[in-house]
Amino acid sequence: xxxxxTRPAHAIxxxxxxxxxxxxxxxxAKATQTELMQAVSQVARxxxxxxxxxxxxxxxxxxxRRVYYLSMEFLIGRTLSxxxxxxxxxxxATEALGAHAQAMEDVAACEPDxxxxxxxxxxxxxxxxxxxxxxGLPSFGYGIRYEYGMFAQEIRQGAQIEHPDPWLEDxxxxxxxxxxxxxxxxxxxxxxxVDGKAIWRPAGEVEAKAYDMVIPGHGTTKVSTLxxxxxxxxxxxxxxxxxxxxYQRAATxxxxxxxxxxxxxxxxxxxxxxxxxxxxxxxxxxxxxQDLIHRHLGEHGTLTNLADRVAIHLNDTxxxxxxxxxxxxxxxxxxxxxxxxxxxxRNTFSYTNHTLMPEALETWPVGLMQHVLPRHLEIIxxxxxxxxxxxxAFRPGDDGFLARLSLIDEQGERRVRxxxxxxxxxxxxNGVSKLHSDLLVQTIFADFAALWPERFTNMTNxxxxxxxxxxxxxxxxGLLDRQIGHGWRRDLDELHKLAAHRSDPxxxxxxxxxxxxxxxxxxxxxxxxxxxxxxxDSLFDVQVKRIHxxxxxxxxxxxxxxxxxxxxxxPNGPDGRGWVxxxxxxxxKAASSYHTAKSIIRLIHDxxxxxxxxxxxxxxxxxxxxxxxxxSVAETIMPGADLSEQISTAGTxxxxxxxxxxxxxxxxxxxxxxxxxxxxxxxxxxENIFIFGLKTPQVQALRASGYQPMRYYESEPGLxxxxxxxxxxxxxxxxxGRYRGLVDSLLWGGDHYMxxxxxxxxxNTQAEVDALYRKPTEWCARxxxxxxxxxxxxxDRTIREYARQIWRIEPKP
Ligand code: 26Q
Numbered sequence: 001x002x003x004x005x006t007r008p009a010h011a012i013x014x015x016x017x018x019x020x021x022x023x024x025x026x027x028x029a030k031a032t033q034t035e036l037m038q039a040v041s042q043v044a045r046x047x048x049x050x051x052x053x054x055x056x057x058x059x060x061x062x063x064x065r066r067v068y069y070l071s072m073e074f075l076i077g078r079t080l081s082x083x084x085x086x087x088x089x090x091x092x093a094t095e096a097l098g099a100h101a102q103a104m105e106d107v108a109a110c111e112p113d114x115x116x117x118x119x120x121x122x123x124x125x126x127x128x129x130x131x132x133x134x135x136g137l138p139s140f141g142y143g144i145r146y147e148y149g150m151f152a153q154e155i156r157q158g159a160q161i162e163h164p165d166p167w168l169e170d171x172x173x174x175x176x177x178x179x180x181x182x183x184x185x186x187x188x189x190x191x192x193x194v195d196g197k198a199i200w201r202p203a204g205e206v207e208a209k210a211y212d213m214v215i216p217g218h219g220t221t222k223v224s225t226l227x228x229x230x231x232x233x234x235x236x237x238x239x240x241x242x243x244x245x246x247y248q249r250a251a252t253x254x255x256x257x258x259x260x261x262x263x264x265x266x267x268x269x270x271x272x273x274x275x276x277x278x279x280x281x282x283x284x285x286x287x288x289x290q291d292l293i294h295r296h297l298g299e300h301g302t303l304t305n306l307a308d309r310v311a312i313h314l315n316d317t318x319x320x321x322x323x324x325x326x327x328x329x330x331x332x333x334x335x336x337x338x339x340x341x342x343x344x345x346r347n348t349f350s351y352t353n354h355t356l357m358p359e360a361l362e363t364w365p366v367g368l369m370q371h372v373l374p375r376h377l378e379i380i381x382x383x384x385x386x387x388x389x390x391x392x393a394f395r396p397g398d399d400g401f402l403a404r405l406s407l408i409d410e411q412g413e414r415r416v417r418x419x420x421x422x423x424x425x426x427x428x429x430n431g432v433s434k435l436h437s438d439l440l441v442q443t444i445f446a447d448f449a450a451l452w453p454e455r456f457t458n459m460t461n462x463x464x465x466x467x468x469x470x471x472x473x474x475x476x477x478g479l480l481d482r483q484i485g486h487g488w489r490r491d492l493d494e495l496h497k498l499a500a501h502r503s504d505p506x507x508x509x510x511x512x513x514x515x516x517x518x519x520x521x522x523x524x525x526x527x528x529x530x531x532x533x534x535x536x537d538s539l540f541d542v543q544v545k546r547i548h549x550x551x552x553x554x555x556x557x558x559x560x561x562x563x564x565x566x567x568x569x570x571p572n573g574p575d576g577r578g579w580v581x582x583x584x585x586x587x588x589k590a591a592s593s594y595h596t597a598k599s600i601i602r603l604i605h606d607x608x609x610x611x612x613x614x615x616x617x618x619x620x621x622x623x624x625x626x627x628x629x630x631x632s633v634a635e636t637i638m639p640g641a642d643l644s645e646q647i648s649t650a651g652t653x654x655x656x657x658x659x660x661x662x663x664x665x666x667x668x669x670x671x672x673x674x675x676x677x678x679x680x681x682x683x684x685x686x687e688n689i690f691i692f693g694l695k696t697p698q699v700q701a702l703r704a705s706g707y708q709p710m711r712y713y714e715s716e717p718g719l720x721x722x723x724x725x726x727x728x729x730x731x732x733x734x735x736x737g738r739y740r741g742l743v744d745s746l747l748w749g750g751d752h753y754m755x756x757x758x759x760x761x762x763x764n765t766q767a768e769v770d771a772l773y774r775k776p777t778e779w780c781a782r783x784x785x786x787x788x789x790x791x792x793x794x795x796d797r798t799i800r801e802y803a804r805q806i807w808r809i810e811p812k813p
Pocket of ligand 1: 355
């Protein structure tokens with residue numbers, strides 16, 4: 001692709017002036033950066049609107065089979081730069097801003113991130129929208145228009161403080177309220193059975209209002225729609241209270257309804273079993289099902305062919321109640337018989353699992369579901385009854401098998417297992433990397449895989465190269481355009497052509513110059529946000545992701561403290577050749593109630609303060625934590641990294657996608673044999689990645705044979721002084737016992753993620769990293785090889801696989 005044909009720049013400039021005056025309402029000569037951002041956004045918005053109308057008409061005309069991607073999270077980030085690139089309006093916008101003496105980068109930075117997600121799962125959904133539009137897949141994303149997104153993270157005295165994220169405070173130019181599109185969503189009450197028919201008598205009702213975000217495709221005029229639902233009180237309720245003059249009650253009632261779409265649950269990977277969360281899940285699923293059925297009936301006039309025309313995808317189990325909802329709509333509202341309805345349902349739904357950790361699997365107490373969704377609970381019981389009859393015939397007399405398969409966990413407080421509902425209600429279930437998909441069928445879903453082996457499959461994650469390379473790294477993008485042409489934006493396999501240039505001195509010099517400039521930009525961000533000066537000539541060692549024990553940020557800290565001690569002990573380096581200067585960079589949020597994760601953040605700051613201010617260390621080692629990690633911060637970090645830390649305990653990280661973003665931007669990976677790291681290794685070759693530590697079967701075996709962390713503490717060189725320094729308060733002299741518990745949990749708490757078992761292997765591999773970094777030509781060749789091998793990790797590839805193998809839709813270019 002050559003970048004989308006560009007409109008005459010002056011045409012855009014004059015529209016910007018127009019919008020300043022008429023839409024933003026300001027004197028163009030006095031426009032602020034934010035007002036310019038708004039005006040430029042309006043120019044792009046107008047074009048997107050046209051494309052939306054055209055795409056919708058074309059899909060309607062073709063009566064296209066569509067995919068509906070249901071997700072509680074869409075971690076979109078900013079839109080302006082991405083939209084301008086997709087529309088071919090970049091040059092025009094730059095020129096228009098130039099007339100106001102403003103740079104695009106600064107103006108774009110005025111837009112708040114749309115942070116409607118926690119982390120990997122939400123960002124994956126956003127990358128998928130970009131790819132669905134770009135490959136021309138008739139598609140809708142459905143989610144919630146949270147008034148408040150992911151909390152903003154402030155660091156005060158080394159500790160995380162959460163602030164609300166009022167991203168809609170000043171409005172957003174990117175949403176299109178669809179005034180006519182509203183649906184009622186009902187909750188609670190009871191069910192009556194009359195003449196064999198179920199009649200749900202709900203206790204309450206809220207209105208779901210549609211707000212569309214239009215997602216432009218790149219190198220195409222196709223766009224995709226992200227339809228987000230806002231909860232509002234039904235107007236008749238408002239009126240009743242207002243008419244009686246009871247404004248207090250009216251306000252309370254209104255709040256109770258609008259609460260549902262108020263705020264994103266900031267839990268990554270661990271479910272919060274709250275009633276409001278269940279209501280959020282049902283709220284957006286019920287609105288989405290009504291919307292898609294309305295569209296389907298408008299185009300086809302019947303529901304009997306729903307499964308032929310509609311694919312509904314469940315992004316994890318968060319929308320799994322959709323299975324029961326579709327059954328309810330087909331049977332209770334459209335009079336269909338159970339058996340044909342069930343066939344439609346199963347052929348319509350598919351489900352992606354994003355985690356293996358048993359504690360992260362979503363379940364709801366039967367009592368709570370009875371209270372909030374009584375009819376759905378009945379439907380789930382019937383699905384379960386018929387499913388268990390089928391399973392009993394498969395393995396007669398094996399009650400343990402049936403208890404493990406059941407949609408209801410009968411141990412203790414009875415709970416509905418949402419993963420089981422998703423599997424039984426779907427025709428395909430996938431994991432997000434090869435290893436993860438294999439482990440799913442070997443471990444948590446083994447019983448289901450015995451019943452239905454063909455139902456389980458793999459779809460390795462991907463990322464959009466438009467945001468994560470073209471937009472985030474204009475320097476490297478320019479090099480690619482000159483060396484291999486423009487086609488990589490829509491066909492990332494084109495990157496293979498770069499491999500031939502890996503040792504070309506001119507290409508290397510340019511590549512290193514670009515990396516150096518990106519590091520300088522990252523260093524400026526670090527100085528601005530942390531006050532710490534770091535040298536762009538040091539090795540930038542980056543671990544950025546949610547803070548979680550299984551991701552093992554703490555293992556990274558152990559290495560840093562070990563290196564600090566070694567620098568003090570041997571100022572001339574381990575072998576007398578000096579130390580390779582390193583800047584270790586962390587970023588990531590901890591769930592607000594996750595104490596251990598917050599303690600790790602605090603330790604990073606405490607250790608950083610000591611190390612960064614130790615004159616004996618100087619530039620040889622710096623340790624920084626960039627606050628408020630999110631999509632926009634990531635766009636600056638990824639291009640500036642030399643080393644990508646992907647060090648989860650083998651078998652715990654489903655895929656990872658930050659690993660892909662970093663490698664695509666020319667970082668080398670130091671990682672365990674986990675998630676998509678394994679496929680990255682296959683793509684770039686063993687010599688171009690640093691893999692260390694126990695592999696999944698070894699982790700399993702060690703755990704089974706009785707893992708003893710104390711043995712490592714006593715025997716691994718250098719480990720004891722590191723743990724003693726942290727536990728003894730060397731980094732927290734004001735409160736020496738601050739990290740006693742953290743260290744004790746490693747030594748005496750079982751060290752569930754086996755940090756100590758991988759410590760020596762990790763430290764030794766870090767020494768290999770240093771050795772290679774001393775040879776810039778070698779390092780650079782390997783970095784270039786990493787970039788050239790990343791084609792397979794385009795989300796376009798992932799989406800084409802979903803389209804063909806799961807959704808059975810041919811993308812229309
Ligand atoms: C559930 C119930 C209540 C509140 C919160 C949640 C909840 C929210 C988010 C549970 C899990 C999540 C997020 C999970 C997640 O991001 N998983 C990551 O998904 C990525 C995309 O597939 C993978 O690359 C990561 O490996 C995986 O950790």
